[in-house]
Each structure stands twice: as structure tokens, then as C-alpha cells.
Amino acid sequence: MNKVEHIGIAVKSLDAGNALYEKLFGIPPYKIETVASEGVNTSFFKMGDSKIELLEATNPDSAIARFIEKRGEGVHHIAYAVTDIKAELKRLKAEGFEVINEEPKAGADNKWVAFLHPKSTKGVLIELCQDRD
Numbered sequence: 001m002n003k004v005e006h007i008g009i010a011v012k013s014l015d016a017g018n019a020l021y022e023k024l025f026g027i028p029p030y031k032i033e034t035v036a037s038e039g040v041n042t043s044f045f046k047m048g049d050s051k052i053e054l055l056e057a058t059n060p061d062s063a064i065a066r067f068i069e070k071r072g073e074g075v076h077h078i079a080y081a082v083t084d085i086k087a088e089l090k091r092l093k094a095e096g097f098e099v100i101n102e103e104p105k106a107g108a109d110n111k112w113v114a115f116l117h118p119k120s121t122k123g124v125l126i127e128l129c130q131d132r133d
């Protein structure tokens, strides 16, 4: 793994989240994107090399809606940049981590993504991401 790529934060309202984080950072999100397959609207803020992703559910069955229902708004996942996501998934699976996605899928911000289950990572949902181009 190369670095922390971003931290994902679940919010009830992306508009309200964007307004708050814009006030906090002093800059607007550089990208707002819907990932229909995941049932989420996302926005990304960037400061130097660090990124924050806000995620809002688009339907009550989305993982973000279920997360907020159970735990409220807050930190949802930590994403790590990798250069070969398939090789990393294979390696981590062999190390005993519980892989949620056997195959990487197209995520927000032009990335291939795959998740590791929090029960195998001390309670933290981990996203692996690799640039799509």
C-alpha cells in the first residue's frame, strides 16, 4: 500500500456536509459525483495530498443509509492507494483478511475499489483504490 488516499465520511445530506466542510477547509469540493451502483452521492475535498470524501445515500438500501441508521454520521472508511489492486486483494486474502469484493469495481473519483470487512481489520472498513487510467 502506498499511502492513505482519502478518508470517507458518511453524511445524511451532501449539501449540508459540503457547506460545513467548505467552511472548515475554506475551499469547495473539487468534485461531486454520483455512483449509482453503490447508491451514493459523493464529494471530494483536497488539501495538498490529502483528500476527504463525503458520502450521502441515494436510497434507503444503500450501505451508507444502513451505516448512518446504525451508527450515525461520521467516519465510514479509510482508503489506501495501491498500484495493483488485484494482487493486493489476493495477498490480503491469503493473509486472512476478509475481502468484501472479490473483484475490484468502478468507484468514485476514477478509481478501481475493493473493500475489506471491518471485522477483519479491528473495526475499520478499509477501501483499496487504484487509479483507473
Ligand code: ZN
Binding pocket: 006, 007, 008, 053, 077, 079, 127
Ligand atoms: Zn472512499
